[in-house]
Amino acid sequence: MxxxxxxxxxxxxxxxxxxxxxxxxxxxxxxxxxxxxxAEPARLFDASILVLPGGFSYGDDIAAGRVxxxxxxxxxxxxxxxxxxxxxxxxxxxxxxxxLVDTGLLEGPASGGAQRQIALSANESGHYECRWVxxxxxxxxxxxxxxxxxxxxxxAHGEGRIVFKDSSAxxxxxxxxxxxxxxxxxxxxxxxxxxxxxxxxxxxAGVCDPTGRVLGLMPHPERNQSPFHHPRWTRMGPRQEGExxxxxxxxxxxxxxxxx
Numbered sequence: 001m002x003x004x005x006x007x008x009x010x011x012x013x014x015x016x017x018x019x020x021x022x023x024x025x026x027x028x029x030x031x032x033x034x035x036x037x038x039a040e041p042a043r044l045f046d047a048s049i050l051v052l053p054g055g056f057s058y059g060d061d062i063a064a065g066r067v068x069x070x071x072x073x074x075x076x077x078x079x080x081x082x083x084x085x086x087x088x089x090x091x092x093x094x095x096x097x098x099x100l101v102d103t104g105l106l107e108g109p110a111s112g113g114a115q116r117q118i119a120l121s122a123n124e125s126g127h128y129e130c131r132w133v134x135x136x137x138x139x140x141x142x143x144x145x146x147x148x149x150x151x152x153x154x155x156a157h158g159e160g161r162i163v164f165k166d167s168s169a170x171x172x173x174x175x176x177x178x179x180x181x182x183x184x185x186x187x188x189x190x191x192x193x194x195x196x197x198x199x200x201x202x203x204x205a206g207v208c209d210p211t212g213r214v215l216g217l218m219p220h221p222e223r224n225q226s227p228f229h230h231p232r233w234t235r236m237g238p239r240q241e242g243e244x245x246x247x248x249x250x251x252x253x254x255x256x257x258x259x260x
Contacts, residue, residue, distance in 0.1 A: 002027045002256035005047035009034040009068060012055035014093065017222040022051070024225065025249040026256075034071065041079040048255045049089045050080075052096025054156075054220055064120065064159040065095050069102020080105060089255045090214040094157055097206070097216035106178075108210040117169035118207065120218075121161045124199025128158040132231065133195055135205055135219060136184045141177040141212030143258075144250040150188055151243035152230055153219040160218040161198040162207070173207060181206035181217055213258075221247040 004027040008015040015031050022029040027049065037043060044050065057068040072080065084090060084105060092100030098120050100106060107117060123129055132154050137145040164170040173179055183196040183203045196203045198218070206217030221244030227233055229242050 002252045003047045004029045004049040006031045006051045007034055009057055011057040011059055012053055014054035018051055018053040021222045021225055021248040025252040027252045038075045044079055044083050052092040052099055054094035057095055065098025069099040072103050087258055092216040094218055100216045105214050106209050117165045119163050120159055121163050122159050123161055129197040130156040134184050134186045135181050138179050138182055140180040142180045142208040142215050143212050144254040153221055153244055154223050155197050155219045157218055162200040162204045176210050178207050179204055180208045
């Protein structure tokens with residue numbers, strides 16, 4: 001059975017929904033406090049999947065996810081890099097994505113610790129955005145995202161605008177197949193605000209590392225597990241489950257095959 005570890009710390013608030021999504025997807029799941037993992041980093045290697053869930057870790061002091069990202073980098077940086085090199089999967093959602101960016105894992109080992117090429121900045125609107133949007137899976141290195149698939153998912157963040165250091169950095173991510181998800185209209189056409197809730201570069205909603213096993217996205221798939229979670233569910237036709245649950249199920253299946 002695929003095993004998953006959901007990391008929590010002060011201020012995270014989506015670990016319960018995330019663990020439920022993983023369990024419903026067939027993963028043996030454990031929620032672990034960050035300090036326990038720092039004390040026993042070897043526990044990381046017992047899991048096929050590590051998830052950094054959403055919330056407001058440490059009250060988003062300094063910047064969203066910054067303190068958690070610093071702790072992960074300082075205390076677990078080597079362990080996390082080894083974990084990915086050995087085939088482990090890492091998912092960062094919203095605040096977890098913000099922290100994941102700070103770890104440098106999305107840049108990949110080829111960066112050699114060089115200056116980060118990507119950041120998550122304040123929403124272009126200047127305020128917190130909370131609504132349902134449509135995502136499109138882009139052709140990317142991420143092995144569990146079916147290219148072209150459109151699916152609804154909620155967003156809830158104040159600092160989710162993906163920006164790159166320069167045009168060369170954007171092109172490197174594009175050429176390496178690291179642009180994984182985009183905000184679009186429900187019919188797949190290009191979206192503008194509010195369909196792109198944060199003003200993200202090229203409407204990018206999520207990126208992966210060069211291996212495709214490390215993925216970060218701002219929207220919350222764990223908040224779309226039931227067909228009844230969507231506010232317009234009565235107009236969407238028959239649905240057996242929320243599209244977010246399918247996202248987790250595919251991840252669990254792929255991670256299970258890869259780590260057997």
